[in-house]
Amino acid sequence: MNLSHRLQDTATKNPDKIAYHFLNQSSTYAELNAAVSKFADGLQKLGVKKGDHVALILGNSPHFIIGMYGALRLGATVIPVNPIYTPDEIAFILNNGDVKAVITLDLLVPLAEKMNAILPKVEHFIICPTGQVNGEMDLTSLTIFPKMKSFTELLTLGDLHFESPVLDDEDVAVILYTSGTTGKPKGAMLTHRNLYSNASDVAEYLKINSDDRVITTLPMFHVFCLTVVLNAPLMAGGTLLIAPKFSPKDIFDIAKNHEATVFAGVPTMFNFLNQYEESNPEDLKTLRLCISGGASMPVALLKAFEQKFNVLVSEGYGLSEASPVTCFNPLDRPRKPGSIGTNIVNVENKVVNELGEEVPVGQVGELIVKGPNVMKGYYKLPEETAATIKEGWLYTGDLAQMDEEGYFYIVDRKKDMVIVGGYNVYPREVEEVLYSHPEVVEAAVLGVPDPNLGEAVQAFVVKKSNSLTEQELLQYCSEHLAKYKLPSVIEFIDELPKNTTGKILRRALKEAVLNK
Structure with missing residues (x-):
């Protein structure tokens, strides 16, 4: 069983049940399932086949659901992409992810045109209407025009009776790109089994x-x-x-x-x-x-x-590599504020020391996870995969402890990671952009408390001359980073604190910020 087949079953059993409301429109399960089959057939007629990679650069809309489930029904692998990413960030994912077709908004056609020359593997841009595009845009003048297809036309021309190929539970269904400590995103490969099991277990829990x-x-x-x-x-x-x-x-x-x-x-x-x-x-x-x-x-x-x-507010924990949920505060037992809860159905969490041995209750160690939700691995990164998954256990890199009743608590997050409004920002990625500016000598980035977003990014920079201003450097960063990754403050200092080996002491910088 997989997500697409489950949708088909639901549509057969409850065809008239409302699947979604969106603005002033709604869809029954029968209508949604029909649209998914038609879109899968439309993709197939374009030459997209089982195993091909299809990117979704979309916001919240029926297009996203139909696009994702349609690609999954065809047996393609879906790569969701944040539409507010910069051209550089999007291009990296599309190239690294070997994307054949992109489903995106008509508002992003100029962006697609700008990136087309550096996306040789992309054969199709499937454009979703928003009703917000200026009618004066001359699409025929665009170099991507021959590659452009209409999302609506694919639905119209698609066959309602599309037959899905045989899908194996271990086939890769989705690749989620998550920022890595190397500064480049890594693609977590989630199988049909990963996604189906985690959705089913979360629903049950x-x-x-x-x-x-x-x-x-x-x-x-x-x-x-x-x-x-x-x-x-x-x-x-x-x-x-x-x-x-x-x-x-x-x-x-x-x-x-x-x-x-x-x-x-x-x-x-x-x-x-x-x-x-x-x-x-x-x-x-x-x-x-x-x-x-x-x-x-x-x-x-x-x-x-x-x-x-x-x-009631139930807090939980997850990560992309685990599809993502591993813990939630239970509904049938006391909820513990500050805890991420207990194991969800079919998933085991454990706190271990550096040797991989489980530590006593209350002791801090690394949180590791095992279950049908754990990813297949990182796309085209076997060494990273081997370092992260050991004997079936996913090493999260998060420090945690467990109490006597089996509730887990996160003590600290992955080293140096900043979470801005729920989005992960890795300092290395921001630092690489700062270092690429010709007037920057050194840079260090860390997270600081923010009353609205939880955390904000702050940068410390050593510059070559006094001519470089904070506004100029922020503008430079905005051309290479998504908005939520941008530093809220750039502080120029004469020298970054380092230890005897030359390693930058982030903790010293953070203490200086907190003590101000």
């Missing part, structure tokens, strides 16, 4: 069912949303309440108008909802569960939100 109406405002290209807010509810036959973007007003309106039962978000979202001056707790009265992930939620915020809106 959190009791997600066909009566649930789940607010889908987390970005669909992010693994948190992909499994917990998209695949799990669809697998259970629930209804997605799709929000194109996060807005406190929109979330309250959607919850009230559609009697939402589940909301999932990163702590930043909960903070904005809690602080929204026009909020009315009555608008969220139908919620039975809120889910928090992506970063640790401050206990004070968790308690304030629960008290204000009278709803």
Whole structure:
């Protein structure tokens, strides 16, 4: 069984059940399943076949769901990409991921045109209409015009009775690119078994069912949303309440108008909802569960939100390499604020020392994970894979401890990683951009507390001359990095603190920031 086949089964058993609401439109499971089959056939007619790689550069929309499930039904591998990435970042993923077809918005056609020359493997750009494009754009003048196809036409011309090829559970279904400590993203290969098992186990653990109406405002290209807010509810036959973007007003309106039962978000979202001056707790009265992930939620915020809106918030933990969920606070036992909860169904977490031996209760060690959700490996990186997966155990790099009741607590995150509004930022990636500027001698990047985003990126730079300004360097960074990766502050200093071997002492920099 896989996600595409499960959708087909649900459509057969409950054809008239609403699968999703999006703005002023909705779709039944029968309609969604038909669109998925037609799109799969449309892709096949373009020459896309089982094993080919298809990128989705899309925001939250039905296009994303139909595009992903259609590609999966065909047996293609899906590569979701953040649409706010810079051309450099997108081009790296598309080239490294050997992408054959790209599904993207008409708003991004100029971006596709700009990147076309450096994307020799991309044969098709499948364009989704937004209704926001200026009609004066002369598409025929673009060099990518011969490669451009219409998402709508593929649906129209596709055969409703498309027959999916035989799919093996160990076939790679999705490659999720996650920033690596080397500064370049790594593609985590998730199989059909990985995704199906984790969505099924999350649905069982959190009791997600066909009566649930789940607010889908987390970005669909992010693994948190992909499994917990998209695949799990669809697998259970629930209804997605799709929000194109996060807005406190929109979330309250959607919850009230559609009697939402589940909301999932990163702590930043909960903070904005809690602080929204026009909020009315009555608008969220139908919620039975809120889910928090992506970063640790401050206990004070968790308690304030629960008290204000009278709803349980369950914190969990996951990582792309685990599809992603390994832990959640259980619903049938006491929830422990500050904890990431206990093992979900079929997944085992363990805290070990440097020798891989399990440490005693309460002792800090590295969190490792085992289960059907653990990735196949990193795409084209066998050495990285071998260093991360040992004897079936995924080494997360996160420091944790377990209490006597089996609840886990994250003590520290992967070394030096910064989490900005739920998104992972690796300092090395930002530092490489800073170092590429001709006026920069040295640079160090770290995370600092931020009241709205949880953490923000701060850079310390040693420059060659006084002519370089903070604004100039920020502008340079914005040309190479996504907005959430940009430093909020760039502080120029005469020298970076180092140890006797010349290694930069980040801890000394962080202490200096916190002591100001």
